Amino acid sequence: MLEIKNLHVKLEEEDKQILKGVDLSVEAGSVHAIMGPNGSGKSTLSYVLSGRDGYEVTDGSATLDGEDLLDLEPEERAAAGLFLAFQYPVEIPGVGNMTFLRTAVNAQRKARGQEEISAADFLKTVRERAKSLKINADMLKRPVNVGFSGGEKKRNEILQMAMLEPKMCILDETDSGLDVDAMKLVSEGVNALRDEGRGFLVITHYQRLLDHIKPDVVHIMANGRIIKSGGPELALEVEQNGYADILAEAV
Amino acid sequence: MALADRKPDATEDRLAAMTLPEGGCIMPAREAALARLRDMGLPNRRDEYWKYTRPDTLVQADALPAALFDAGEAPMFSQFDRLKIVFVDGVFDPEASDDLMMEGVRIDRIADICCKDIHWAKDLYGVLETRGQTPVARPLAALNTAFAQDGVAIHITGKPSKPISLIYFHRSETSDAILHHVIRVEPGAEATILENGPAAARFNKCMEIDIADGGTLHHVRAQGRDHERRAVTHMFARLGTESVFKSFTLTVNGVLTRNEAVIELTGDDAVAHVAGACVGDGEFHHDDTVFITHDAVNCESRQVFKKVLRNGATGVFQGKILVKAGAQKTDGYQISQSLLLDDDSQFLAKPELEIYADDVACSHGSTSGAIDEDALFYLRSRGVPEGEATDLLTLAFLAEAVDEIEDKALAEDIVERLESWLARRR
Numbered sequence: 249m250l251e252i253k254n255l256h257v258k259l260e261e262e263d264k265q266i267l268k269g270v271d272l273s274v275e276a277g278s279v280h281a282i283m284g285p286n287g288s289g290k291s292t293l294s295y296v297l298s299g300r301d302g303y304e305v306t307d308g309s310a311t312l313d314g315e316d317l318l319d320l321e322p323e324e325r326a327a328a329g330l331f332l333a334f335q336y337p338v339e340i341p342g343v344g345n346m347t348f349l350r351t352a353v354n355a356q357r358k359a360r361g362q363e364e365i366s367a368a369d370f371l372k373t374v375r376e377r378a379k380s381l382k383i384n385a386d387m388l389k390r391p392v393n394v395g396f397s398g399g400e401k402k403r404n405e406i407l408q409m410a411m412l413e414p415k416m417c418i419l420d421e422t423d424s425g426l427d428v429d430a431m432k433l434v435s436e437g438v439n440a441l442r443d444e445g446r447g448f449l450v451i452t453h454y455q456r457l458l459d460h461i462k463p464d465v466v467h468i469m470a471n472g473r474i475i476k477s478g479g480p481e482l483a484l485e486v487e488q489n490g491y492a493d494i495l496a497e498a499v
Numbered sequence: 500m501a502l503a504d505r506k507p508d509a510t511e512d513r514l515a516a517m518t519l520p521e522g523g524c525i526m527p528a529r530e531a532a533l534a535r536l537r538d539m540g541l542p543n544r545r546d547e548y549w550k551y552t553r554p555d556t557l558v559q560a561d562a563l564p565a566a567l568f569d570a571g572e573a574p575m576f577s578q579f580d581r582l583k584i585v586f587v588d589g590v591f592d593p594e595a596s597d598d599l600m601m602e603g604v605r606i607d608r609i610a611d612i613c614c615k616d617i618h619w620a621k622d623l624y625g626v627l628e629t630r631g632q633t634p635v636a637r638p639l640a641a642l643n644t645a646f647a648q649d650g651v652a653i654h655i656t657g658k659p660s661k662p663i664s665l666i667y668f669h670r671s672e673t674s675d676a677i678l679h680h681v682i683r684v685e686p687g688a689e690a691t692i693l694e695n696g697p698a699a700a701r702f703n704k705c706m707e708i709d710i711a712d713g714g715t716l717h718h719v720r721a722q723g724r725d726h727e728r729r730a731v732t733h734m735f736a737r738l739g740t741e742s743v744f745k746s747f748t749l750t751v752n753g754v755l756t757r758n759e760a761v762i763e764l765t766g767d768d769a770v771a772h773v774a775g776a777c778v779g780d781g782e783f784h785h786d787d788t789v790f791i792t793h794d795a796v797n798c799e800s801r802q803v804f805k806k807v808l809r810n811g812a813t814g815v816f817q818g819k820i821l822v823k824a825g826a827q828k829t830d831g832y833q834i835s836q837s838l839l840l841d842d843d844s845q846f847l848a849k850p851e852l853e854i855y856a857d858d859v860a861c862s863h864g865s866t867s868g869a870i871d872e873d874a875l876f877y878l879r880s881r882g883v884p885e886g887e888a889t890d891l892l893t894l895a896f897l898a899e900a901v902d903e904i905e906d907k908a909l910a911e912d913i914v915e916r917l918e919s920w921l922a923r924r925r
Binding site: 298299300301321322323325326327331332334337338339340341342343347348351352355356359391408412 | 885
């Protein structure tokens with residue numbers, strides 16, 4: 249589903265190479281996790297895939313179901329089925345959460361040549377999905393993420409994911425800033441979306457999240473590359489011994 | 500010859516072709532205004548108060564022509580039940596207007612008052628304008644008082660069941676209109692005044708509003724969208740004890756607009772809110788000049804102005820809060836913000852506070868900024884195309900000003916218009 253080959257990326261503004269040849273393949277129905285020390289390029293990978301400005305791809309490719317992602321605008325990538333759950337969800341004063349969700353759902357439907365969802369159907373679906381994430385009516389009415397707690401923001405990300413029903417979900421440190429209960433709630437939200445047609449790429453620092461969202465494959469990223477891949481046991485190894493051994497091994 | 504020395508000449512040039520409308524009880528007010536005007540002289544670009552806006556085209560003898568604009572949509576407020584008072588190129592149109600009778604209000608034409616020796620408007624016409632001439636001269640308002648061809652005197656004695664809607668059509672490319680309205684709100688009375696339309700190629704409008712103790716007036720205005728129109732408007736308001744005045748203006752298009760609001764809080768516990776949302780594109784210059792004087796205890800004033808500017812448009816805000824000695828417990832708030840959608844557009848702001856009382860809370864802020872790139876990317880990453888996302892953020896930016904409108908149906912009408920206009924430009 250998601251195929252990343254030899255991806256090289258540098259910061260546009262400074263001549264600094266961040267990704268130095270990332271190879272990664274996420275199949276439909278599977279959950280891949282990326283772990284790695286700070287500054288290894290994990291978040292950069294998620295931003296580059298979703299089309300954020302400020303990065304220059306110097307080599308390599310990234311495709312989603314064969315479609316070249318790097319050639320598309322961010323909204324086209326979204327319509328193609330890519331979703332990034334932000335590490336730091338953005339506050340948008342003046343734009344109601346509900347308006348935002350409906351605009352996004354309809355924009356994607358339009359891009360795919362589908363009809364707009366009716367107001368009634370939309371409302372029903374939103375309420376249902378919000379309820380399971382313990383997002384109350386007030387949060388839906390408020391401006392996007394404004395005045396939301398860290399946990400509320402992350403739950404709101406998962407709600408967006410649930411409404412947009414993407415093919416490929418990237419979760420960028422979704423566990424950061426979450427307490428144990430919130431992490432459980434968010435994980436349940438993610439697990440509810442696990443589906444044989446959907447792939448997940450979960451970026452995290454900690455093994456803890458992977459207790460809740462069980463990965464099929466774990467990758468260790470360091471210095472702009474994936475240096476080791478393995479099963480869920482790799483995450484446990486990191487948790488116990490840190491990255492030092494793996495890094496030493498890779499050199 | 501220095502520009503200042505040419506001022507009397509420039510003023511006489513303008514006056515040469517004008518004659519004072521004759522007769523009636525407001526004649527002395529017109530004559531006094533003319534004398535005041537000769538004393539002050541019409542403004543030129545050397546005047547400090549006109550530093551950011553060139554008054555030339557508002558001052559010169561002949562109005563520049565303005566092409567008519569077919570918006571291809573129903574005029575603002577069309578779907579609301581209201582009492583319509585229609586002016587075409589600055590002249591009252593009785594055919595297009597409703598019967599001016601409604602319970603709780605009495606409406607007369609200024610032109611009719613001119614034939615009468617006694618009328619309540621005599622005590623208001625030119626009175627607030629005169630008060631508003633200090634500490635800053637407003638010569639174009641004096642010109643208006645002297646020469647206004649038409650307008651209405653609205654006497655609100657109760658609570659009329661529907662808004663009074665002043666509609667200004669622009670039908671002649673060379674029209675040069677001067678309208679003067681006076682509005683008196685009696686104690687405890689309450690009404691809503693709507694205004695919309697471009698009015699003329701050049702429009703000089705003055706509105707004097709006197710709100711007695713416990714009176715309330717809501718004012719919602721949408722200035723016409725004709726690209727080439729020019730307008731200078733003055734709104735002078737005096738507020739009595741526990742009275743409320745809330746004014747909102749929407750401005751889209753128009754090559755030149757100068758809106759002055761001069762508000763005096765003269766009775767304790769009075770509330771004055773004045774807000775504006777403006778969308779400027781290309782050759783567009785929009786100036787909000789506001790002067791609010793607190794001259795009583797425990798009054799509240801709010802100024803909320805938001806301007807979206809692109810393709811080289813210019814926005815101006817000059818806003819002042821003057822708190823006189825003794826005006827304790829004043830709560831004054833002023834915010835002016837611009838959203839600049841490109842590098843060619845500019846926003847010029849001059850916020851001022853002048854405070855002579857020691858127990859007051861006054862705050863002001865002015866910002867200029869581009870669209871929030873993080874928010875834009877966030878929206879796009881959810882599939883919202885760039886243009887639509889920009890519009891959504893633009894509307895969000897304007898929302899704080901539109902929220903000042905108390906009537907939610909009116910506010911919604913404004914938002915819907917803004918949405919469709921923004922979408923059309925994409």
